[in-house]
Amino acid sequence: MSKLDLNITKILVANRGEIALRIMRSAKEMDIKTVAVFSEADRNALHVRYADEAICIGPAPSNQSYLVGEKIIAACKTTGAQAIHPGYGFLSENAGFAKAVADAGLILIGPTPQAMEIMGNKLSAKAAALKYNIPMVPGTEEAITDISEAKLRAVEVGFPILIKAAAGGGGKGMRIVEKVDDFEEQMHLAVSEATSAFGDGAVFIERYVTSPRHIEIQVLGDTHGNIVHLFERECSIQRRHQKVVEEAPSAVLTPEIREKMGKCAVDVARSVNYVGAGTVEFILDENLDFFFLEMNTRLQVEHPVTEMITGLDLVKEQIKIAKGEVLSFKQEDLKINGHAVELRVYAEDPLNAFLPDIGTLQTYSTPKGNGVRVDDGFEEGMEIPIYYDPMIAKLITYGATRTEAIARMVRAIDEYDITGIQTTLSFGKFVMQHEAFTSGKFDTHFVSKYFNADSLKEDDEREALLAAITGVLLLQKDKGKIVTATQNTAQTSNWTKNRKNYN
Template identity: 85%
Template sequence: MLDHSKNINPISKILIANRGEIALRIMRSAKEMGIKTVAVFSEADRDALHVRYADEAVLIGPAPSNQSYLVGEKIINACKETGATAIHPGYGFLSENAKFAQMVADAGLILIGPSPLAMEIMGNKLSAKAAALKYNIPMVAGTEEAIDDVAEAKKRAVEVGFPILIKAAAGGGGKGMRIVEKPEDFEEQMQLAVSEATSAFGDGAVFIERYVTSPRHIEIQVLGDNYGNIVHLFERECSVQRRHQKVIEEAPSAVLTPEIRKKMGDCAVDVARSVNYTGAGTVEFILDENLDFFFLEMNTRLQVEHPVTELITGIDLVKEQIKIASGEKLSFTQDDLKIIGHAIELRVYAEDPNNNFLPDIGTLHTYKTPKGNGVRVDDGFEQGMEIPIYYDPMIAKLITFGKDREEARNRMIRAIDEYEITGIETTLGFGKFVMQHDAFKTGKFDTHFVGKYFTSKSLKNDDETEALIAAIIAAKLFQKDKNVSVQSSVKKNTSDWRKNRLKH
């Protein structure tokens, strides 16, 4: 048996190259492991909770992220200044930047994440597809290489069959993505996709795929150590989205059978194995109406929605990331992992669902989080704080856990009702709308949920109903107070009359 002890390099101090709720979430796990933490912050985050919570904090620049959180040199200098030996990038910012990962390695520091090579391969959808194809992972019909010739691309699109999807090779989040319903629209949409991809990622490469008309977005959490051991921690359903970005996630999915779950899990492990993946990662799939699945991409970092996986498996993913980066071997096998209960997450954004989910920046005049059994809130704000305009407008992640999906769903409704936020618009009302909708309750929904079922009137009707109920209650209370006042007055007058009569 191999002795791995010589490869273990205990981490004593971690710099968290992020902000907000994810920075706090990482720090809490590190603290439980007896590891010191260093926060970095921009001028806009001087009073942020993660800055106060950390053992040390370093100012790294002005508010705009391209002058602070996205400047790798400043992050590495902060490590040297504080003696931190490892960097946890969280998600967003530099978390999937292969060049930064290489900078960290060159500086003799530990990146709590995969290798620069794995990031580079999986960071481009085309090279990711090529790696996955080595293991015969199911793919949506389309091109396996970038296409810049419009005429050739149109010809291939006709062969694949409309509707088709034009996708940027270098990015995500819906940028550089166009759905084309018919051949005559293809040229214009391809030019728009190339232009948007160039602007967003500095890379205009695009490819085409058959468009799955009723897709569900299913992702598999994986963990790999430095000794070739890779496991999956089951799936997350992420189909409730707006602007191609997730708003509600749950684990497990309401539609996967044990057989499909095993096949998807095995494929996810193979995708990770194709790049010798280490650390936590997520392999994303599209699931069609026939429950056939196809590889979409791999995210080489911790996902926003990781708490639902933690709740159904009992595994702290951040602690596992740190252990793996320290050189430890995975302490469990695939057979040790079981699904226990059900978890649902709502991303609480400072957005106005009635106005196309546009950001609604302002001050948290009231901020009170829900409590009680089965409720978890990962946040980075407190009452009186402002939501900065410079960053993602997510306030918190509200997660509920139950013995089954129905208990988790009902618990989410209760938690949303208890969550008090005033001063800004949020996605709380939208979350309640989803939880109470028949499509969600029955599990019969896809990534078009918002487009199919949600309009600005959806919440206005609820608001009007709540306002009417509040008015009725207020009127009853007013009438009750009025009656009590009259009765008190009568009693007082009667009492005075009796006293006066006795005097006479």
């Protein structure tokens, strides 16, 4: 079967929760059947109920279910699904799994194993990007093998410097070194952590950008060599090096910088003949100079904000590309319309260092109305399992302007009713109402600079006091109405008049 006539009538979604549902809904609109896979912990999950078919692939721990590629491929064979959509997380960037899918005669809705392998390692990704002279943060271009030489290079680059693991992400294997005396100790710690987390102790160094913004560019590439970018997403509001708030477009990019970053992102994708949806990530410094960071070879959690400002369905585009179709639009056809903001609603306690919280969703009611989108995988009464990422939902708002999108987000947060667990909703409202965010003058250090538990407690106490005062005033007003109503009733009620007649 050639790349030009692939027929996909059934897709197995190798994921869970909100992203599994989100993929299935787009597939349904394309008249494509879906297969859900689930662990024993997810037997009653919404994505299992929504799919046309569902297969249990093992116990709750992901290393016995969602991370076992052989079970997923076997489920495809059993159900007759021709393609697999991996979503994000789990096996979505696993080159070995991608190769096993191809060897099994199945279609992976994603890039080639070769592209995954190159971009899955930060050093090989940098080497590929350098072919197109993409701007890089000064540092080493190869894994450090000699600590003494690395120390000399660090002095050349200038402190502070950042030690980074070549494999993986999420802040693991990453160390900021302020002075040369600390270099060797921090190097050993970074190597140890990288080895433990990724099975790969390779690390490299970069100049540490002191006030960085995290800007990423969405790209799409088809099997015919066409690659376009779908503009940027601002992802600088983070905790533990992981995103919590994203928006599109960025509040600080000029049209000229946007065009340059977009071209660089397309070139990075072209360096590995990229196919499918991917994201090229950059660091932007205080002078608005940008540097290549890495490429994520999958659909991103925050892809809805790009969909809102472009009007495209990225999952549908992924499926069309996997079928061998040519992109139906060119770069010049794309433009930014309005503004979108996303809050990741995690089952975490912002007052307790964002530690995960588990329990039962005693109340779960989502916001509605114009410009509000909720991508979730839960309903009232369901439990938040301990085995997986604690994200409950993605709350997305859209407006004609950034100000309108933010105002809608505040309104939507207020309308989102969740009890039984702690969530990041209150943190999201704190962000939306903070001057640094509304002015656009923030960076990846927003949480450490501005947020602490006391500030959120003060906001909560202020709201509780206002609610109490409002409640008392309303009660007093209602009592007055009751007295008046009783008096009026006694004077004019037909029941009262008729009672007199009977006495």
